[in-house]
Structures are given as C-alpha cells and as structure tokens.
Amino acid sequence: MLVSFNWLKNYVDLGDITPEELAEKITKSGIEVEGVEYFAEESTNVVVGYVVSCEKHPNADKLNLCQVDVGDETLQIVCGAPNVAEGQKVAVAKPGAKLPGGFKIKKVKLRGIESNGMICSLQELGVDEKYIPTDITDGIFVFPEDAVVGESVVSLLNLNDAILDLDVLANRADALSMLGVAYDVAAILNKEVNLPEEEYSTSEGKTEDYIAIEVEAPELNPYYGAFIIQDVEIKPSPLWMRNYLMAVGVRPINNVVDITNYVLMEYGQPLHAFDYDRFSSEKIVVRRANEGETMVTLDDQERTLTTEQLLITNGKVPTALAGVMGGANTEVTSETKNVLLEAAYFDGGSVRKTVKATGLRSESSTRFEKGVDPNRVKKAGMRASYLLQKYANGKVLSGVVEFDELDKSEKVVTMETSAINAKLGTEITSEEIVNILNRLQFPFTQDGEAFTIQVPTRRGDVTIFEDMLEEVARIYGYDKLPYTLPEGSNQAGRLTEKQLLKRKVKQYMQSAGLSEILTYSLTNEKNINRLVSPEISKQNPTPINLAMPMSEDHKYLRLSMLPEMLGTLTYNLARNQSNLAYYEMGSVFISNEQKISKQPKELLRIAGAITGKWLEQSWQQEEKEVDFFVVKGILEGLSDYLKVSISFHQAKVDNMHPGRTAVVKIQDKTIGFVGQLHPSLQKELDLKDTYVFDLNLEEILDAYDGEPSFEEISKYPSVARDIAFILDNDVLAGDVKTVIEEVGAPLVKQVSIFDVYEGENVPDGKKSVAYSLLYQDPHKTLLDDEVEASFEKIVEAVNNKFNSYIRS
Amino acid sequence: MKDQLEAIQKEALEKVTQAANLKELQDIRVSYLGKKGSITKVLKGMGKLSSEERPIIGQMANAVRDAITTSIEEKATSLEQAALEKRLEEESIDVTLPGRPVNIGGPHLLTSIVEEIEDLFIGMGYEVKEGPEVETDYFNFEALNLPKNHPARDMQDSFYITNELLLRTHTSPVQARTMQEYEGNQPVKMICPGKVYRRDTDDATHSHQFTQIEGLYVDKNVRMSDLKGTLDKFAKKMFGEERKIRLRPSFFPFTEPSVEMDISCKVCHGEGCSVCKGTGWIEILGGGMVHPKVLSMAGYDPKVYSGFAFGMGPERIAMLKYGVSDIRGFYTNDVRFLKQYHKA
Numbered sequence A: 001m002l003v004s005f006n007w008l009k010n011y012v013d014l015g016d017i018t019p020e021e022l023a024e025k026i027t028k029s030g031i032e033v034e035g036v037e038y039f040a041e042e043s044t045n046v047v048v049g050y051v052v053s054c055e056k057h058p059n060a061d062k063l064n065l066c067q068v069d070v071g072d073e074t075l076q077i078v079c080g081a082p083n084v085a086e087g088q089k090v091a092v093a094k095p096g097a098k099l100p101g102g103f104k105i106k107k108v109k110l111r112g113i114e115s116n117g118m119i120c121s122l123q124e125l126g127v128d129e130k131y132i133p134t135d136i137t138d139g140i141f142v143f144p145e146d147a148v149v150g151e152s153v154v155s156l157l158n159l160n161d162a163i164l165d166l167d168v169l170a171n172r173a174d175a176l177s178m179l180g181v182a183y184d185v186a187a188i189l190n191k192e193v194n195l196p197e198e199e200y201s202t203s204e205g206k207t208e209d210y211i212a213i214e215v216e217a218p219e220l221n222p223y224y225g226a227f228i229i230q231d232v233e234i235k236p237s238p239l240w241m242r243n244y245l246m247a248v249g250v251r252p253i254n255n256v257v258d259i260t261n262y263v264l265m266e267y268g269q270p271l272h273a274f275d276y277d278r279f280s281s282e283k284i285v286v287r288r289a290n291e292g293e294t295m296v297t298l299d300d301q302e303r304t305l306t307t308e309q310l311l312i313t314n315g316k317v318p319t320a321l322a323g324v325m326g327g328a329n330t331e332v333t334s335e336t337k338n339v340l341l342e343a344a345y346f347d348g349g350s351v352r353k354t355v356k357a358t359g360l361r362s363e364s365s366t367r368f369e370k371g372v373d374p375n376r377v378k379k380a381g382m383r384a385s386y387l388l389q390k391y392a393n394g395k396v397l398s399g400v401v402e403f404d405e406l407d408k409s410e411k412v413v414t415m416e417t418s419a420i421n422a423k424l425g426t427e428i429t430s431e432e433i434v435n436i437l438n439r440l441q442f443p444f445t446q447d448g449e450a451f452t453i454q455v456p457t458r459r460g461d462v463t464i465f466e467d468m469l470e471e472v473a474r475i476y477g478y479d480k481l482p483y484t485l486p487e488g489s490n491q492a493g494r495l496t497e498k499q500l501l502k503r504k505v506k507q508y509m510q511s512a513g514l515s516e517i518l519t520y521s522l523t524n525e526k527n528i529n530r531l532v533s534p535e536i537s538k539q540n541p542t543p544i545n546l547a548m549p550m551s552e553d554h555k556y557l558r559l560s561m562l563p564e565m566l567g568t569l570t571y572n573l574a575r576n577q578s579n580l581a582y583y584e585m586g587s588v589f590i591s592n593e594q595k596i597s598k599q600p601k602e603l604l605r606i607a608g609a610i611t612g613k614w615l616e617q618s619w620q621q622e623e624k625e626v627d628f629f630v631v632k633g634i635l636e637g638l639s640d641y642l643k644v645s646i647s648f649h650q651a652k653v654d655n656m657h658p659g660r661t662a663v664v665k666i667q668d669k670t671i672g673f674v675g676q677l678h679p680s681l682q683k684e685l686d687l688k689d690t691y692v693f694d695l696n697l698e699e700i701l702d703a704y705d706g707e708p709s710f711e712e713i714s715k716y717p718s719v720a721r722d723i724a725f726i727l728d729n730d731v732l733a734g735d736v737k738t739v740i741e742e743v744g745a746p747l748v749k750q751v752s753i754f755d756v757y758e759g760e761n762v763p764d765g766k767k768s769v770a771y772s773l774l775y776q777d778p779h780k781t782l783l784d785d786e787v788e789a790s791f792e793k794i795v796e797a798v799n800n801k802f803n804s805y806i807r808s
Numbered sequence B: 001m002k003d004q005l006e007a008i009q010k011e012a013l014e015k016v017t018q019a020a021n022l023k024e025l026q027d028i029r030v031s032y033l034g035k036k037g038s039i040t041k042v043l044k045g046m047g048k049l050s051s052e053e054r055p056i057i058g059q060m061a062n063a064v065r066d067a068i069t070t071s072i073e074e075k076a077t078s079l080e081q082a083a084l085e086k087r088l089e090e091e092s093i094d095v096t097l098p099g100r101p102v103n104i105g106g107p108h109l110l111t112s113i114v115e116e117i118e119d120l121f122i123g124m125g126y127e128v129k130e131g132p133e134v135e136t137d138y139f140n141f142e143a144l145n146l147p148k149n150h151p152a153r154d155m156q157d158s159f160y161i162t163n164e165l166l167l168r169t170h171t172s173p174v175q176a177r178t179m180q181e182y183e184g185n186q187p188v189k190m191i192c193p194g195k196v197y198r199r200d201t202d203d204a205t206h207s208h209q210f211t212q213i214e215g216l217y218v219d220k221n222v223r224m225s226d227l228k229g230t231l232d233k234f235a236k237k238m239f240g241e242e243r244k245i246r247l248r249p250s251f252f253p254f255t256e257p258s259v260e261m262d263i264s265c266k267v268c269h270g271e272g273c274s275v276c277k278g279t280g281w282i283e284i285l286g287g288g289m290v291h292p293k294v295l296s297m298a299g300y301d302p303k304v305y306s307g308f309a310f311g312m313g314p315e316r317i318a319m320l321k322y323g324v325s326d327i328r329g330f331y332t333n334d335v336r337f338l339k340q341y342h343k344a
C-alpha cells in the first residue's frame, strides 16, 4: 500500500515529523514500511506563468514563441509543445531554475530567437510517465484557471510529496486505506483523526423510483447499496485529487472515475460507477454466473464464467464481475450523464476465485479479498456522492436503495491487566492500558483491572484476547518488553543417537574425501526412474508427481539422489573441474499406491559419485583414476567405522556398467548398489568414468549397535601363513576367501587378499591370487602341527572346489 | 722383550690412529692381536725367561694387548659414527617439496549453519525433531490455524500432490506433530530443521526448495519477554555479542502476537548504510506467541499452557553471514563454491 505523506496530513496532524521518522515509527509499531520515496526529484524556481501570447516561431514550424507573465516579469520563451496556447496557465522554469536530473535552465537562443526559460511537462518536473493522464503525456501541463501566477508549482503539483510503501500483511486489511493508516498513525503519535465530509444535499428525485435491487446470492453479497447521481459533468477531477491519485500510483482519467478511485484509496472500499442510461434497466440483479456464461469486461476481453463467480446484471445481461471489473457495456464515458453508483460488500472467497479464474487482480479485488469494513461500505457511497456533487456538479437523488443482510456488529473482547502482564512479562499499569485503548480509539468499559472492549469493525482482525494483547504490546512498544529466559522446563537438550550417527556418517564421508552437496528433491521425467536402487525398483514404486508442477524439471519426487547428483557433475566438468567426489544424505519418496492417497515412505539414503583422479600426480608418484575398489574401500571403511558388516555381490543394474557393479547387502538384505556408470550413460551426460554408490542409510543405522563389544585380546602369539592359488579367471577371489574362512574356522582369525597377478608364469585364462592367513588360538600357543594340518585342509578344499592349484 | 713390547704398542697405536676404515682396523687387529700376530710372537719367547721375569712380562704383554684392543674399539666406534653420518648426509631430502596430498571433503555450507544453530539451541535445552517432507494438509495448514479457505494456503503457493497431500511449505508441521505426541501434558522444547518447498520461480533470492529451522517452546507461564530473551541470546551467539536485536509486530496465522526480528547491521551498527538499506537493521526471523487455536488443536489447554515459536531460513543467514549473493548457489553445487565454505 502506497501512502502519500501529504494526503495523510488531511486526517492527522503530523506536526514537524519527517516522512522517514514516521516510517520508522510505523514499522516499529505494526506495519513494515519498506521504503520512502519522493514523488518527484527536487525542482527550484518553477512557477505558474500566464501565456499572454503565443505565435509561430518565425524560423521553425514546430516551435512557438510565447510571452509568459510569471508575476514579477514577462518572459519570452520558445516552446515546442503542440498543446501550448494563449491564455493558458503553465509551469515555467525560469532562467536559473533546476529541474530533476540536474537539468539547469539558462537563457538560450533557439533558431535565432532568445528563449528565457522553459514551459514544462509533468515528465520534465519528474513525474513518472505511467501516472500521467494519457491526454497530456505528449505536452505541457496546463493548470486550472484559478492557479495564481508567480506561485511555485512544487506544492501546487504535490511534487514534494513523500510516498511510504507499507507492506500490509493479511491481518491488517484496515491499513489498505488512508483512513485506516490515519487511525494507526494517530494511535502511534497520540493524535486525533479528522474524518472526511460525507454529507451531501439531495435533489428532489428518489433513488427508489429509478432502481431496485435483487440479490440472489446473499451469502456472497450481504450488502448492496445503490446511489444515483444525475446530470454529472464529465471533466478532469480537481488538481489536488489528481495529485494524490498520481502520488499513490493511480492514473487520473476523469472526475467520475477518479472519485471512485479516490474513495477506494481513502476508505478502502471499492465502488463501481455504471452509466445509468447504458445500464438500461431499473433493476439490479446480483447472481452467480451460469456455467459457461460469457461477458466482455472493461478491458475488452471476453470472459467465460463459472458458478463460483458472482455477477452484477441488469436482469438480462451481465454488467460487472462483482468486485473485480465492470463490463464494457455500462462503462462511464465522456458522454455519461447519469451515474449509478454501487457500494457493496462482496465475499472475499468468491472474489478470490474470480481473480484466480480471470487473472484480474486490482486494487478493488485485493480489498474485497482481504475483507472491507462492514460499517464503511455505505459511508463510502455517501462520500463519493458528496464528491460527485461537488466536483461533477451532479444531483444526488434522495435515499439509498439497499439490500442489507450484513452483520455490522462489533466484536467484544475482555482482558485483565494482570493477564496482559503475565503473557508479556511486563508491568504495565491499568492507567497505561486506558491510554493505549484511547489512542487506538477502541471504545471500552473498565472495572478495576478488567476491560471490556468493543472493537471497531474496521479492525476485523481483532477478535480474541491474544489479538488485544498484540494491540497493547505494539502501542506500548515491543522495544520496551524486558529480556527474560524461560523459567520452566529444565530438560537436557541433546541429539538422538540416530541424529548423532547421521553427523558421524557425514564426517566419515568428508574424511574419506567426499564433499557434501544438496540437490533438489524434485526431478524430471527422464530422471525419475534412473539409477533407482534394485531393492526399490523391485517394488515398482509409483512415480509421485506434483498436481501442478511449475516446470518439467521439477515435477517428480525423486526415487534416487543420483540423477540430480550427476547433473552436478556435468555442471562442474563443463567448468573444467575434473576431479570430483560428492555425497548427499537425503530422502527418497516411495509409494506403492497406484493412486497416491497416503504419505509416501521417506527413506533416508546416502549416495555418492566420484570421477577423475583419486590420487593426483605428485613428484615421484603416479596419478591414479578412481576405480571400483576406491569406492568399495570407502564403503568398507564406513562399515568398519560403524561396525556394521556389509557384503558386495556382482549384479546387473540398469544404466550401470554390466561388469563393474555390485549390490550391497547387510546379511541377506539388499541395501543399495555401487559401481561404474554405464559408458553410454556417461556419454549422454558428458561424463568421464564415474563411480557411484547409493545405500539405504536407515538399514545401516538400524544395524548399528552402539555398545562396543568386548573380546579378550589373546595373549598367545599368532602365526601368519601366505598362500597363492592359480585360479580360473572367472573364479571370484571373494568366494575363495569365504571357503578359506569356513574351512579354517575357528583357528583362522583373519584372511586378506594381498595380491592379484596375471601374466608371466601364469597360464592364459588364469590368475594368481595371494591370501594371507592369520592363525591364533585364544587359549594356548598354537602348535606347528595344528597350523600345518589346518593349512592342508584349506588347500585341499579350495583346490577341490575351484579346480585350482598352488602357485609354486 | 720389554722394549720389544713397548715398540709394538707404540707402532700399533700409531697405525690405529691412522686407520681410515673398519677394514684397515681389522687388519691391524689381526696383525697385532691375532694368533699369528706380533704379541703372540713375542709371548712365544717367554720360555726363555726366568721365573721372576715371566709374570712381569706377562702382565706387561696383557697391558699392551688391552691398550691396543681399547684403541681399536674406540677407533671403530668413531669410524662407524663417521660412516653413519656420511650415510645420513646422503639420505637428506628436500623438505620444500610438496607433501603427498590427502583428499578431504567438507560439509555443505547449509549443513554447517544448521548444525551450528542446532548446537546453539541444544545448549539451551532444546531437542531436535524431524518430520516428513510430504505432509498432510491437516498438519501443514489446518493444525496451524490456516483453515481450508485461508488465502495464505493458496494452491498457487504450494506444491500439492493430491488435495490432501503437499510438500510441506514450512517445518511447522513438525511442531504440531510433536505437540500431539506429547499429548498436551508436558513441556515441549524443540527445534525442527528441514527442507521446505514453495511455488516460487527460482531466481537470485527465491528457490522452490529451501531450508528452514523453526523452534517451539510450550510450557506453563511462558511470556513474550522469554521469546525476546531467547532470540537475543541466539542472535548474539550466532552473529556476535555486539549485535542488538529489535522486535517488530508482524503477522503469522499460527502466532499472536507475532513478531519479526531484526538484528543491528554489522556494517554500520545501526547508523544506516547500503547493506541495511539505510535502516540500520537486517531482518532475520519471524516468530511470536503460539496462537491459542494451535495449542488447543494439539491438545494443550491455552488457559494453562502458553508458548512461543520462531522460524528462520539458513539460506538467508548464510547469505548475510558469508555474503552469498545468489540463493541458487546452494543447490548448483559448484565445487569452487562448496570449497570456499568448507568448515572444520
């Protein structure tokens, strides 16, 4: 809401407070002022001048030579404006004048003729062109005849006005009007409010002889008041009114339209003026639109309507979309003689639906949506009638034709001083509360500490004790509230074990060289089914899409974090960042319902992607690209760190390299996968070799056993034995390891693979895999014979199972 | 013989002194102390001596042997020491060459900020609560005093999935869920961080997905001054002890009275500058006293219990604290951006 500082002075004595100081006070006590701007940049030495004569410039067709009386002298001025004419009163920048933009006026010669000043347009005086009436955007501004020659134009044109931009939140619909702001400012400054004149004299005719009202949908239109003003004279509205309208961003049109706009801004009550003769009916019928009904609005657009929308009709055809926009068929024009003025209360929800359906949001619809003051609807009609009588020479018919089922009663709220102090933590006295209520102009009765308040209907937001609490607090001043800390609950704050573990997993990933990223949860159609972990895709989850996505890119709730993560990789590679290692911890959204009706399961997962060099080249050190075993090592490290055993099993996963991918299991349960992206996907995404993993973190954390298990450390020596098997190439080293562990138990404590070799001395199609075995008995020193016997058993078992032999 | 022994000793000690390496020393040992060495040769002639002379010469021969042995040992030690020093000298490295790189990653800036705020409130006795990102209309709106036709819950502002399900627009539903969980008879002191979603077009200051941290304290006799004191403590810890806070009236459907909290501008300390748009203050968070309808819907009697709630955006805090100028930077994950903000 834009508030003109000069306009506001009509209602509240602002004393010598500056606009900036006022803005600060308003902000601190309730409504944030987002900025203070001046209507125009400063001008000096610009006065009203009278054009004594105006002739063609002897040397230029398009220029005029004017003699202009500016009070103390007559200036010869060359003027290029097409609309300059003898007898006009105009804005003259005298020699030495300063105009906006740092423009200085000097005596000059134009086409050989001396010009001692400039006749100005409003643009040249710093007024934004979009607020200037369309008929004078191309020319100079002409003052009304009563303007005093020689007077400065600054105040005449309101050029020095300051505009406060108020951020009015949903609850303070009252502040969407000059009067509402005036009440608040008066409360803040402890001043009175001067209310505008509404009393007009009526002519002989009676409104009811010309119009009747029938409201078919009172639930959407509980009040409709009709006024008739006859014999109006359409002309520009008074200069002061045009000035104020321009200051708050409304372009003046003509007196009738300007007056309805002026009252809209002043009272916060939208009005609509119909051309009575064009309305061509003696009955207003307010009804819901029929499904598919059409009407042409003021902007010459044809609108197709639904039963959600309320129409004003003449009993036959629609004449206005209630509260939103009038119809072209009944618009006030320069020919209009008789005006039918509507002052109505329309339901906010219905107006909102019409706005949404048509996209027509206006100053009027906004106010209906937020709710207007029930007690100001009729008053606004009266105010406009008064102004139409005064500034359009109209004859206001007597009586207002009304449909009235509107609840105009005031809310009653009770409160006690002690309750206020208990909730605020203050020591406000009852006397101070009396003062605050008076400043707010809320009528009340007092019984000691107990107050009963009749809340004026302009403050529809105040309905309960807590609302009054806020009123008292904000006028008292939030900055006067003390600083205290809660005296109650002394619970110890801490993270849950799961929250702590999540932090530890993040720290582990970081120490393993991966950086955390955050990607969007919403993804596109192509990505939704990509790289979904096998245990999830097996369940055939339903892709969950938004009912109304804003873009195709953010349409589905992700089933995997990897596709968006790969997008991040592509982004960085394109910027010459080639060694990347990322992880993300976050949720994927899984539902098995065909048609979503319940919340999906939100599964916490951890995913990662690595590409480029894992070991960078250094002096006397070879660089090393990331490979499967780097990523596997990271996951094994996590498994060791959390003491949760996981296993890796060769697998095929869509979009993954068929030979370099494994699923990860905890016992028999698949919890995710790891491997290289399929080269064709890499190509599609402009990626180099990229390794990824994606694990169900919830399963891992559930398997975590917080208590470290205690096992006696054997005091007897251990014995190490190494052995290398020559195996067929397709035998899995891990399978051999499993056999060694099984056959070697319980004496074999640990088996590790320390070398894999193919080449010289190993037959084609075979490989040598070397294992290191650690024997230990917790209860005694092992005998050589025992170790030897176990070792032979192992060799035999492996050779039998895998058709292998020992490398000599 | 006595002269002979003296001569041997003199000669041997001289040779030991001159020995250049362990090999020469070994040769000296053999030629003087060995089975065929000089001393042995001398001793072989002892038979010719009288029984009085024999022990004297014997003693003398032993003394010569000991002297030579000691001298050889000392020399050997010093030669070994020299050899070691020479070898170590040869092993010396250029310490100015770079170390072998250790790959270390870091947290996302938003995670750092969220954890910092979590820890701050944990220190004041708050628990951390989490909740679903796909919420029911009831918990996201209705339970927070945003009934069905409320303008603030316009379809245009939220990502609905069905009429009843949507991506949460704030983390407040976690508060409503926690209050229900506590069944209206015990204090609630919690913060809830998480991802939230709104129908905003992504630009420098808007993101359709962002992070929020909200806090809630419900107990008997909670006062608005407690909210002010708590927020002041938070602001000073988070932004610096010299910062001041200012509360202004505001509006949220789930709080009454509602507040907006500003902190004094870091640059101008309240004087007004371009950073704070001349106001001296920077908006940080919103909050207020929990609306009685929100309390009663969650099973807390508003006549017995009262509470305060507040909410803030870690993105905004990061932007203010670290000068991040474009909110999209948090989700683009440019590795150069991420690295700048890696915190230990």
Ligand SMILES: [Zn+2]
Residues within 6 Å of the ligand: B265, B266, B267, B268, B269, B270, B271, B272, B273, B274, B275, B276, B277, B278, B280, B281
């Ligand atoms: Zn500043």
